[in-house]
Amino acid sequence: MPYDLTLHHHYTILGETAAYFIDKPEYQVDIFDGGVLNYLKKEYIQKLLNRYDYLIILSYVHNTHSAIRAAQICKEITPNTNIIAYGPSCYYVPQFFGKPIFDAYIWAGDPELGIESFIKYKEKLIDEKELSGVVVNSRGYKAKPKYLEPDLWAFPPLKELPLNGYDRIISNKKTIRKFGKRQISLTVSRGCPFNCEYCFATQMYGGKERRRPVDKTIKYIKDNKEYFNAIQMFSPNFTYDKKWVREFCQQLIKENIKFSWRCTTRITLLDEEIVKIMANAGCKSVGIGIESLQEDIQQEIHKVQSTHQVIKTIKMLKKVGINAKCYIMLGLPGQTKKDVLKTIKLIKDSGGEVRPSSYSPYHLLTKKSTLSEVSAMNRYTYKINSVEGLASVEYLKIIFNRDFNINED
Numbered sequence: 001m002p003y004d005l006t007l008h009h010h011y012t013i014l015g016e017t018a019a020y021f022i023d024k025p026e027y028q029v030d031i032f033d034g035g036v037l038n039y040l041k042k043e044y045i046q047k048l049l050n051r052y053d054y055l056i057i058l059s060y061v062h063n064t065h066s067a068i069r070a071a072q073i074c075k076e077i078t079p080n081t082n083i084i085a086y087g088p089s090c091y092y093v094p095q096f097f098g099k100p101i102f103d104a105y106i107w108a109g110d111p112e113l114g115i116e117s118f119i120k121y122k123e124k125l126i127d128e129k130e131l132s133g134v135v136v137n138s139r140g141y142k143a144k145p146k147y148l149e150p151d152l153w154a155f156p157p158l159k160e161l162p163l164n165g166y167d168r169i170i171s172n173k174k175t176i177r178k179f180g181k182r183q184i185s186l187t188v189s190r191g192c193p194f195n196c197e198y199c200f201a202t203q204m205y206g207g208k209e210r211r212r213p214v215d216k217t218i219k220y221i222k223d224n225k226e227y228f229n230a231i232q233m234f235s236p237n238f239t240y241d242k243k244w245v246r247e248f249c250q251q252l253i254k255e256n257i258k259f260s261w262r263c264t265t266r267i268t269l270l271d272e273e274i275v276k277i278m279a280n281a282g283c284k285s286v287g288i289g290i291e292s293l294q295e296d297i298q299q300e301i302h303k304v305q306s307t308h309q310v311i312k313t314i315k316m317l318k319k320v321g322i323n324a325k326c327y328i329m330l331g332l333p334g335q336t337k338k339d340v341l342k343t344i345k346l347i348k349d350s351g352g353e354v355r356p357s358s359y360s361p362y363h364l365l366t367k368k369s370t371l372s373e374v375s376a377m378n379r380y381t382y383k384i385n386s387v388e389g390l391a392s393v394e395y396l397k398i399i400f401n402r403d404f405n406i407n408e409d
């Protein structure tokens with residue numbers, strides 16, 4: 001099933017995990033980005049004829065069924081290949097990653113550590129107690145998660161990733177292309193202390209934020225400048241560590257390193273001083289999670305933000321030339337058409353860009369959820385009839401066409 005989320009997850013959770021192994025001489029790695037590049041099934045089978053020792057499958061919630069199918073095909077062709085799954089669906093719906101199809105899956109912690117620990121375990125280099133964040137299906141053993149020092153995180157392997165294929169995906173996305181023809185993404189930090197119930201950042205990567213060293217990040221950017229025009233800095237809350245942000249921006253300015261970049265954060269983590277230095281260092285857009293400006297809905301999802309502060313933040317960003325990309329959700333509990341239109345209007349009137357998606361309550365998935373319930377959890381199309389008064393066509397027009405000219409009645 002084609003991957004239809006934003007590409008920056010892919011550079012990070014797929015690319016950086018692969019790079020961790022590519023960078024080590026003891027591993028030989030092939031990347032096959034079947035979801036994004038729409039390979040034919042026969043091309044996947046041809047690839048499997050290489051008889052891999054390990055097949056490591058990244059699985060997102062809404063395409064869990066594709067991960068299962070890919071694993072089934074591999075088990076039929078090369079039954080001795082060890083199959084390991086990782087990604088959000090292993091956390092939310094682990095019931096699909098048991099034996100006999102999968103040999104192991106990563107349930108928490110940094111995935112590269114978990115995958116490597118399982119490989120070492122299978123190769124008899126470590127014993128069970130040294131495993132990390134992995135469930136070994138043959139033993140029913142669940143290892144405690146561990147976290148990798150940020151200094152050891154790999155960077156996206158731009159020579160190995162199918163960049164031309166990715167370019168085709170964003171070629172008609174005006175909202176992304178306005179920041180640069182070739183955009184890549186790299187992880188700045190992992191872990192989030194806020195633990196919003198509809199997001200997996202805290203559960204997967206822990207509640208403590210961890211960050212790459214500034215000097216390594218700058219070096220990677222300098223060494224790879226020929227491959228990109230823009231970067232999405234992948235961080236749950238980019239401005240959580242303001243000292244890091246200041247140092248990073250000052251370094252970019254000092255060394256005259258010019259490129260456009262984007263990030264996401266919370267409105268409470270922005271102030272005039274930090275947005276100014278970010279703008280001077282090339283930041284063009286900041287994504288902020290607004291979700292809804294209706295107070296009872298905010299309370300329901302445990303994310304209360306005052307409308308006054310939201311408007312102030314959007315204007316503050318605009319003043320220094322940074323686009324305020326405001327994420328809103330459709331289908332939140334108790335939401336009405338009136339709330340959706342009011343939230344959109346307030347953001348637009350303040351000069352922000354509205355970025356809508358569907359509320360996908362992954363946390364409501366259980367071990368009893370069926371594959372079709374799991375597949376329905378799509379960030380764009382989940383419960384298109386769930387907003388009172390908003391027709392499904394209007395819902396989809398808002399999400400896909402960013403058409404906000406919806407009649408209030």
Ligand code: SF4
Nearest residue numbers: 192194195196199236
């Ligand atoms: S603050 Fe953002 S990254 Fe952190 S848990 Fe909430 S939605 Fe996820």
